Amino acid sequence: MTLTDSRWIKASRCQMEQCVEVRALGLSGVGVRDSAQESRGPVLAFTSAGWSAFVGGLKADSLGDGRA
Numbered sequence: 001m002t003l004t005d006s007r008w009i010k011a012s013r014c015q016m017e018q019c020v021e022v023r024a025l026g027l028s029g030v031g032v033r034d035s036a037q038e039s040r041g042p043v044l045a046f047t048s049a050g051w052s053a054f055v056g057g058l059k060a061d062s063l064g065d066g067r068a
Contacts, residue, residue, distance in 0.1 A: 010035055 008021040019035035030051040032044045046054060 008033065008035075 008023045011020050011022070014020075014035070017036050021033050021035045023031050025031050025045060027048075029045055029047045032046070034041050
């Protein structure tokens with residue numbers, strides 16, 4: 001599977017052009033990209049465990065920016 005093979009999903013809190021998109025990377029994890037870059041930009045890949053920890057940190061505001 002390549003990064004262009006499946007559907008990217010835009011974040012629900014998207015504002016104008018300031019968006020991220022996510023997609024499954026098979027059973028191995030999740031890819032995240034800047035929606036303005038589409039297929040031209042880099043993709044940040046998380047393992048399944050890494051993605052769960054990242055999202056859990058956002059929900060708990062343990063990343064420290066106070067905007068959860």
